[in-house]
Amino acid sequence: MPARAYNDAELDAAIAAVSAPGRLQEAQELVIRAAPSLQRVLASALAEGGWFDLANEQAVKDATGGEDHETRVRAVRTLLAEETRLGMLVGVAVGLGLAQELTDFGRAETHTEGSAETHKED
Secondary structure, eight states, X not given: OOSSOOOHHHHHHHHHHHTSTTTTHHHHHHHHHHHHHHHHHHHHHHHHXXXXXXXXXXXXXXXXXOSSHHHHHHHHHHHHHHHHHHHHHHHHHHHHHHHHHHHHHXXXXXXXXXXXXXXXXX
């Protein structure tokens, strides 16, 4: 988790910054490289959270079981949109966790390198 809580203004500024064209290129390349592993983590997080359990199965049956074609189409579209939003939100949580792990790893590595340099000077 983050070292501190962020206020709404900081969060809005960060969202605006990552919305800039080309700003996410490096992150997208990282995600492409890590996609298989990230997919497993996302699937595990969704399963552990119970997001796609029996209630979801019932929602699929309800969406596809109606008599009226237009009603079924609307229900399926709504279900897909809800599942997409849910997947994105859980994906963001996974991304935040991954970012924190990488930050911690970088700090530990920097600390280790700093210790090695200190010992070299002795």
